[in-house]
Amino acid sequence: MSVQSASTRGIQGARHPLIKGRSVPGQTLKGRRRRETLRTLAFLSPWLLGTGLFFIYPLVTTGWLSFTHYDGFGTPTWSGLANWRFVLGDYPFFWPALANTLWFVLVIVSLRVLSGLALGMLVIRIKRGSNLLRTVFYAPYLAPPVAGTLAFVFLLNPGTGPVNHLLGKLGLPQPGWFNDPSWSKPALALLAVWGVGDLMVIFMASLLDVPQQLYEAAMLDGAGAWNRFRHVTLPHLRPILGFAIITGIIATMQYYTEPLVAGQVASGQIGGSGQQVEPGYPSGSTLTLPQLVYNLGFQRFDIGAACVVALILFVLSMAFAALLMRRRSGLLSVED
Template sequence: MAVVTTRATHRRAVARSRWRGPKVAPLFFLAPWLAGITLFFAYPLAMTVYLSFTSYTMLDRPEPVGLRNYVYMFTEDPRLWQAVGNTGWFIAVMVPAQVLFALGAALVLTRIKSGAGFFRTVFYLPSLAPPVAATVAFVFLFNPATGPVNQVLAAVGVEGPLWFSDPAWAKPGLVLLALWGSGNLIVILLAALLDVPAELHEAAAIDGASSRQRFVHVTLPSIAPVLLFAVVTGVIGALQYFTQAVVAGSVASGSADITPSAQSPGPPEGSTLTLPYWLFVQGFQRFNMGYACALAVMLFLVSLAFIAVLLRRRSGFAGSAA
């Protein structure tokens, strides 16, 4: 009997040791992260998907409507494709322009010998400005009547455009704002350029490679992962582009309130209307929260598709640089 009791006690001790063993211990260290991702990502995502199949005004109980929100999205929404087109324009134009500008600025900073710290600070400081304040200041700088930019252009005999008051120039103006505030990306690319081994450049120079050839065959392949990171984060930022578009359109239209207009969003003439902008109008101004959740689900899936394609082609990205 004592032997049986001893064996049972031993089994319980072994079971407790397995529970406390290395397979379970990491879960305790991961618990804060698991709780955070469940509370702030998994649960909101699941609720968004659920509400996208309902009619929900935030004042009444959600009523299931099946695929009605998605059918309306792709067949009847009069503003959706304009928002998709503007968002696609930002991805196709603003992201490459920002990456190329940041890379060019970083290359210039690597060649500065005297006062390098001062110029690096100057390039980085605009990224510290709050987005709303920076956009308001930028719109006043580009005011077609009294802004200093058009006054400088007029002084050299060039008639400045209407900028944020013109549908054809509103998005290019936002691109200039993005270039001005790309200090974070400049610092990241500068660190990547400074991390390229000098021995590789010296070996290429000994072999007779020109500065252009060294840049194409040595520098670009070395910083290709950082460039891919810049493109991926830029695409994500463009898909989430909201604050600057709302503020620029509202201030340029003469509104004292920067809240988006529910009747004519994206001034002038919808040129600054993006997917997050339209989602905000539907959910928080027109109280079509069920339809806004359907837009959010579509935006999430589009983001996943973009990132999947970019990461899947990361080897080709690095190979093309080489």
Template sequence: MTTTLSARAAAPPPAPTPVRTGARRYRTAALFMAPAGLGFLVFFAYPLVATVYYSLTRYDLINPPQFIGFDNYVRMFTSEPLIRTAAYNTLWLVVVLTVCRVTFALGVASVISRLKAGVGLVRTLCYLPSLAPPAAATLAFVFLFNSEFGPVNRFLKLVGIDGGLWFNSPTMSKPALSLLALWGSGELMIIILAALLDVPPEQYEAAQLDGAGPIRRFWHVTLPSISPVLTFGVINSIIYALQFFTQAIVAGSAAAGSADVAGNSKYIGAPQNSTLTYPVWLYVQGFRYFNMGYAAAMAVLLFVVSAGFTWILVRQLRRSSHQEQT
């Protein structure tokens, strides 16, 4: 009898069942994911749902919101003239900035990847402008491109070129803002540079043995290898242009000679509404005229357009990757 009891006492405990082990793993994973999930709910899901709700109301931040259905959306597409100007300016920036920003970053990264000496210094100098605060960088550009005493126009006069009015001209203000955006595209350049350095050298050697020149190697080896990064750059540039706010509002105010960037509505979009972008008009409607319901409808439309561009580009990337694999 004693032997039987000691044998039972020495027996190992039963192993946990697979069901209990799986449930414990799920609880552990859920515990670690809880902060991220809570942040998603508080800072993304709730604001998104609230914005959609307020877009269906008349709300002035003081009185309770009144449900009016889709009247704000109807107003956007029928009886709002300045939103068309803002949409055109934003679409212009989307097209020009996306093409120029990705091309410029790819060109600079290609040059840096071929340097033999001073790579770290050049890379740092090209990246530093992206760290400048947008408001300070815009004020500096307005000074540099001043039509009367700006250093850029003075230099152009020395070589016999008329520099123009830049930020004081309705036709030159958006190109000037594009130059400002290109100057601060060092972050995208660093990402593309990392992708270029990650391309296997064996592919270039094989293409060179097949008689491919520099242009064909770039077209058939470099571009296919970094196509996912370029797609990311296009998506990033589109979203960047769709959210173009600080530079536009500061440039319009500073070019008009106002020290108060957001305090006087007559300087918003100067000159002649050429710097009036969609986010700037959204800000004016929501926080200047207190049409928060209408501003929420504009924000929902901006979100849908951004998500649509992203979905199309990601789908095209997956399709091209599938074709390359097959």
């Protein structure tokens, strides 16, 4: 009877959740997971701190200020949807600026991608002088935006510029360029294509990475130049094309320096400190949403309305990026 009781107590003791000198496996696993979580948060803390201070906090503050009346000096006062009604309904410059911005996104991004790809394919096929061509095509990208814009305004001056002088010698029409609302946006598109050296280098690296065996196999199958580009080169370039388009859209949605400088220099209204100059010369044809943000916020001191335009700009940029990222079977797909 005593032996049976001792064995029973031994079995019960073995089933007891705690054994002297040992911990429960479940509790050990929880402690290990907790330590791993803390270690992960410690490594992520610089990113979390930077994202919170420089992205989440400004975004939330911008959203809150869009519902207030704030001049940048006093205390913000709640105004509800007044700023949104003003920007979307009563402000006459918003919709033309949005149309111009979308025009720049469509035209400039398309031209930069196509010209960058064409230059990359040209340079890698030239055997002699390729290093010189790389330097010539890449050097304009290194020029500061203000300096490059000033140079283009001088070259495309309708009265004294060498471009119109050459066109006149050839008997061709001489556009007004930055002084003509019909030609101001194409002139800015030419300026953007002039600095396409960054995309050229990216496409060159990707083109040189295409396996030559694929081209040889396609040639053995009788594929011509277009079919080799379509079925060999293009599938390999699709991730790079997606990257170039997404980054180009985000950069063009923030298009500010070039149209502002070109409009002010062409109009002769280069203002000094404290002088208010209306952007968009000529006739609002170069007005963009980032210029509206600066004009409303730092020239008219209407911070609430400027925040509305900034939020619309942010939403449009995120929408374009999300739309392109979700098209797995499109530009970002690497499937054959």
